[in-house]
Amino acid sequence: MRDLFLGLRQLEDQLIEQVGVDLNEAILLCALGSDSRLSTEVSRLTGFLPAHTSKLLASLERRNLIKRTAGSVDRRQVVCQLTEAGLSSLETLRGLELDYPPTLQKLL
Template structure:
């Protein structure tokens, strides 16, 4: 593949992800990264390390997203019982409601991303 064509395809993907994030924000009030964090926590109590592992976010970026989600009232942060330096996160009822709405109603996926969602 030509190098310039690769860059153009990446631009299209970036634009599609930006559109998807806009739809998530407009419909559910969450960014794409916040939605990924909420999904990665689900009904569990998890550490930031688990969120990082499940989302692929860098530690610093995950910290910012966790902070933003907490500020929106989506997360509860608790200290570890054995190691007080360790933080654990759980979803609030509001976050669980957002996830349920996303699961029930979905979000319109841009056409360029649709092949990624087809079952193999």
């Protein structure tokens, strides 16, 4: 378990260095893709708890990687989409050649 955690930490360090997002934020960017999605849908797609999803979305919004707006039909819903900067980060993520730690290579 320790080796797995360390491997994930090394992977996250690479993401932060090369893209400026941590592992959870990278997962969220990939889940959003080029689509507009409800925050509840993002939570379902990622498997993150709604509160954690909201925290991550707020972090990405502060850095201008996503934009959140109220739903047009139901104002309680939150619609999320990547900004130009977010799309650029997603393209960078998709083009990365990460150096997976040996512990994680076994899982791929």
